[in-house]
Amino acid sequence: MLTNPRSDRVKAVRALSRRSVRSRSGEFVAEGPQSVREALRHRPDAVRDVYVTPEAADRHPAIVDAARAAGVTVHDTAPEVLAAMVDTESPQGLVAVCRAVDRPLDEVLDGLPERALVLVLTHVRDPGNAGTVIRGADAAGADAVVVSDASVELYNPKVVRSTAGSLWHLPVSVGAPVTEILDGLRARGVALLAADGAGTTLLPEVDLDRSHAWVMGNEAWGLPEPLRAQCEEVVRVPIHGHAESLNLAMAATVCLYASAGARHPDGRGDTPVGTEAGSDVGVGGRG
Amino acid sequence: MLTNPRSDRVKAVRALSRRSVRSRSGEFVAEGPQSVREALRHRPDAVRDVYVTPEAADRHPAIVDAARAAGVTVHDTAPEVLAAMVDTESPQGLVAVCRAVDRPLDEVLDGLPERALVLVLTHVRDPGNAGTVIRGADAAGADAVVVSDASVELYNPKVVRSTAGSLWHLPVSVGAPVTEILDGLRARGVALLAADGAGTTLLPEVDLDRSHAWVMGNEAWGLPEPLRAQCEEVVRVPIHGHAESLNLAMAATVCLYASAGARHPDGRGDTPVGTEAGSDVGVGGRG
Numbered sequence: 001m002l003t004n005p006r007s008d009r010v011k012a013v014r015a016l017s018r019r020s021v022r023s024r025s026g027e028f029v030a031e032g033p034q035s036v037r038e039a040l041r042h043r044p045d046a047v048r049d050v051y052v053t054p055e056a057a058d059r060h061p062a063i064v065d066a067a068r069a070a071g072v073t074v075h076d077t078a079p080e081v082l083a084a085m086v087d088t089e090s091p092q093g094l095v096a097v098c099r100a101v102d103r104p105l106d107e108v109l110d111g112l113p114e115r116a117l118v119l120v121l122t123h124v125r126d127p128g129n130a131g132t133v134i135r136g137a138d139a140a141g142a143d144a145v146v147v148s149d150a151s152v153e154l155y156n157p158k159v160v161r162s163t164a165g166s167l168w169h170l171p172v173s174v175g176a177p178v179t180e181i182l183d184g185l186r187a188r189g190v191a192l193l194a195a196d197g198a199g200t201t202l203l204p205e206v207d208l209d210r211s212h213a214w215v216m217g218n219e220a221w222g223l224p225e226p227l228r229a230q231c232e233e234v235v236r237v238p239i240h241g242h243a244e245s246l247n248l249a250m251a252a253t254v255c256l257y258a259s260a261g262a263r264h265p266d267g268r269g270d271t272p273v274g275t276e277a278g279s280d281v282g283v284g285g286r287g
Numbered sequence: 288m289l290t291n292p293r294s295d296r297v298k299a300v301r302a303l304s305r306r307s308v309r310s311r312s313g314e315f316v317a318e319g320p321q322s323v324r325e326a327l328r329h330r331p332d333a334v335r336d337v338y339v340t341p342e343a344a345d346r347h348p349a350i351v352d353a354a355r356a357a358g359v360t361v362h363d364t365a366p367e368v369l370a371a372m373v374d375t376e377s378p379q380g381l382v383a384v385c386r387a388v389d390r391p392l393d394e395v396l397d398g399l400p401e402r403a404l405v406l407v408l409t410h411v412r413d414p415g416n417a418g419t420v421i422r423g424a425d426a427a428g429a430d431a432v433v434v435s436d437a438s439v440e441l442y443n444p445k446v447v448r449s450t451a452g453s454l455w456h457l458p459v460s461v462g463a464p465v466t467e468i469l470d471g472l473r474a475r476g477v478a479l480l481a482a483d484g485a486g487t488t489l490l491p492e493v494d495l496d497r498s499h500a501w502v503m504g505n506e507a508w509g510l511p512e513p514l515r516a517q518c519e520e521v522v523r524v525p526i527h528g529h530a531e532s533l534n535l536a537m538a539a540t541v542c543l544y545a546s547a548g549a550r551h552p553d554g555r556g557d558t559p560v561g562t563e564a565g566s567d568v569g570v571g572g573r574g
Contacts, residue, residue, distance in 0.1 A: 034531075042529065136537055141527025169529035204554035238554040240428025240547050242329065242456035244321075250423055250540045253533070257541045260527050267491035267525040 001076045002051070005084035013051070013085040013097060019153055026100045028155035031091040037063050038165025039098055044070035046099045046168070051077040051085065056093025063094065072096075087157065101168060102154060108144050108173040109184045116190055117141065117259050118213035122148035122178040122227070124248065126219055130154075131162025132249040133216065138166035140256035141263065145170060146185075146213075148178040182230050185213050192231040195255050196222040197245050199236035203255060206235050208262035214255050219248045288363045289338070292371035300338070300372040300384060306440055313387045315442035318378040324350050325452025326385055331357035333386045333455070338364040338372065343380025350381065359383075374444065388455060389441060395431050395460040396471045403477055404428065404546050405500035409435035409465040409514065411535065413506055417441075418449025419536040420503065425453035427543035428550065432457060433500075435465040469517050472500050479518040482542050483509040484532050486523035490542060493522050495549035501542050506535045 002009070015021045016029045027048065030039050033056070039047050040063065050067045052074060057064050067074045077085075077095075085095055112118065119137040124130045130152050137145050147154055154160075154174045160167060176184075182192055191212040215231055217223030228234050237251050246254065261267075289296070302308040303316045314335065317326050320343070326334050327350065337354045339361060344351050354361045364372075364382075372382055399405065406424040411417045417439050421432050434441055441447075441461045447454060463471075469479055478499040502518055504510030515521050524538050533541065548554075 132534065132537065135530055136533065138528040139524075139526045139530040139533050139537075164531065164534075166528070166530050202554035204548065204552065237426070237544070238547070238551065239426045240551060241425040241453070243422055243426035243453050244451065246423065246426050246540070247419065247451075250419065250426075250536065253537045253540055254544045257524070257544075260525070261491065264525065264527060265491065267489035 001078060002081045003078045005081045010081055010084050013095070016097065017087050017157065019156070022153070022155050027097055028100065028160065029086060029157060030096045030098050030160055031086055031088050031094070031157060032161065033060050033063060033092055033094050034165055035160060036094045036096045037066070039096055039168050040066040040070055040072070042165075042168040043098075043101055044072065046101050047072045047096050048099060049097045050074045051082055051095045053077055053079045053082055053093035055079070060094065088161075100155065102172050102174040105146065105173045105176040105181060105184055108146065108171045109188055111171060112143055112188065112190070112211070114211070115263070116143045116211045116213075117256075117263065118143060118185065118190060119145045119252070119256065120148070120178075120181055120185070120213050120215045121145070121151050122181075122215065123218040123224070124151045124216065127152050127156045127158035128162045129219055129248045131159040131164075133252040134163045134172075135166045136249065136253040136256050138169045140253070140260040142170060142256065145172045146176070146181050147172065147174045148181055149175050150178060178227060179230070182215070182227070191233075193255075194223050194228050194231035194234045195237070195251055196228060196234050197236055198222060198228075199234035201233045201235045202238050203235055203258055204238070206233055208259045212259065214252065214259070216248060216252050288365060289368045290365045292368045297368055297371050300382070303384065304374050304444065306443070309440070309442050314384055315387065315447065316373060316444060317383045317385050317447055318373055318375050318381070318444060319448065320347050320350060320379055320381050321452055322447060323381045323383045324353070326383055326455050327353040327357055327359070329452075329455040330385075330388055331359065333388050334359045334383050335386060336384045337361045338369055338382045340364055340366045340369055340380035342366070347381065375448075387442065389459050389461040392433065392460045392463040392468060392471055395433065395458045396475055398458060399430055399475065399477070399498070401498070402550070403430045403498045403500075404543075404550065405430060405472065405477060406432045406539070406543065407435070407465070407468055407472070407500050407502045408432070408438050409468075409502065410505040410511070411438045411503065414439050414443045414445035415449045416506055416535045418446040418451075420539045421450045421459075422453040423536065423540040423543050425456045427540070427547040429457060429543060432459045433463070433468050434459065434461045435468055436462050437465060465514060466517070469502070469514070478520075480542075481510050481515050481518035481521045482524070482538055483515060483521050484523055485509060485515075486521035488520045488522045489525050490522055490545055491525070493520055495546045499546065501539065501546070503535060503539050
C-alpha cells in the first residue's frame, strides 16, 4: 500500500498535471473508473500503472482484473495519496498513468477507409468542449480525429475526462499545423466541410455521401477566414427558432450525426450491442 | 451611481441567488450582455431593473437604449456593487432583475400549434445541461419547453446563463408533476417519445412527421421505468463507434434536430436572417 503522499512516485504523477511534463515524458493521467476501464479495454498497451484505493478496488474488481491481465502494475494506494496525485476533487479512487496514444498525421490519414468521416479541431480552447466533441465523433462512428497545434492539448486532464473514454477508441493525431492537416486530407480526396455560423450552405444541403471531414473552429469566433476559404463548403446548422447559435459541442454533434445518418440511413451501427455492467448508460445508446 | 455594496437594494438582488427568495418574489437575475439583451428584446415586459457599470454602458449602448425605450429603470452601478449583487465571477458589468416568465401548463399546452414539437425535462439535475438543452430546443424550433417539478429550477442563475437567452424565446412551463405533463400532452394528441439509452427504437426509425414531445430524463440514469412505460416509444440515438453513450445535451440536440429535419427537410428555418451586432455568433447559424 502506498501511504506516503510526499513520495517521489506521487510527485512524478502529480507533475503530469503540467503540460510541459506531459510533453517531455509522453505520459498523461486518466482519472476515474470510466477512463481507466476504457483505456484498459481498448489500449492496454498504453497503460503503464494503475493506482487504486481499497474502496475503489472493492467497487471495480473487473478493472483491477483487466489491469493485471494486461500486465499492468496495480498499486494499492491510500485515499490521501491518490488525492495528492491529481487536481480533481473526486477521481473516484482510480487513476492510471498512460502513454500518449496519438499517431503521426500521415499514419492516421493513410489509415482512413475509402469513405471516411473525419473530425478536425482547430483553435478550440475549452477542454470540456474538445473532449465532448471527440466523444460525439466516436459515437457518430468517425474514422479519425485530428487536433491541430492551435488547439487545447489532448492530454489536458479535463479533455481526457470529457472524452469519456473515446480518446482510446479511434485514431487520433495531434500537433500538426492546421494547413498541413487540410492539405493532407485534400490530397487524399477527403472533402473539407467547415462548420461555422457564418456559413452560406445549410447542413441539409450538403452532400455527405462521400469522404468528408468536419472542420470545427473556436467556440466564440469560429474558423479564421483563410481556413474557411480552404474548405469546399462553409456549412451552418439551420437555426429555426430565435436562438443566436448552437454551442460548439452541439453544432459538432448535429453535423457528425448528419454524416452518420448518410452512412447508416437505418440507424444500425457498426458496434455490436454489449453489456456495459456498471457503466454510465447515459441517454444515447448502442445501436 | 449606486456606490454602496451594503445597501438594502444590493442585498435584495443578492438574495435572489437563493431559490426560496426567487420562488417567494417571483423574480430572478439575468447576468451578462447576452442574457440581458435577449430579455429586453423578447420579453421587455418581464424586465424590472437593469444594473450596469460605466464600462459596460460604454460597450453596450444598444442594451441601455433598449432598456430605457422599454421603460425599464437603468441604474448606473459601481463595479464593486455589481460584483456584490451576484455570485458569478464575471457578470460583464450587466445584470437585470426579471420577473418569472413561465406560464401555467394548460396555457402552454393549449397554445401549441397543430403539428407541435415539445421538449419535456424531468429529473434533470445539472443546471448547465438543462440550460443547454433549452437552447437546443429553441434552435431546433421547438414550440414549447416544459420542466417538471422533479428537475433543477429554471431560474437558477446557471440555467439562465446556459440558455443563452432562449429562456425568453419560447413558451416555458415549470413546476407541474411529470405525470400531469405527460397526461396533458397525450390528451392533446402529442406523441410522447422518451429519449433513453435503454430504448429499443432507433432514432431514424421513429415517425417524427407528427405532433410529438421529447421526454428527457436524468443525466446519469435516464428516465424512471414508470415514465418510460407512459411514452409511446423509448428511443435511443444510435451509437456507431465505441462510445458508451452521448451526454444529455448532445443526445437531446440530436433528437431535436431530427425533429427539425422532419419539419424542414430543406433546412430553411422560420427565422429571418437578422443582424446580431456584437453577439456571439458561435458555430450554428441562422437559417
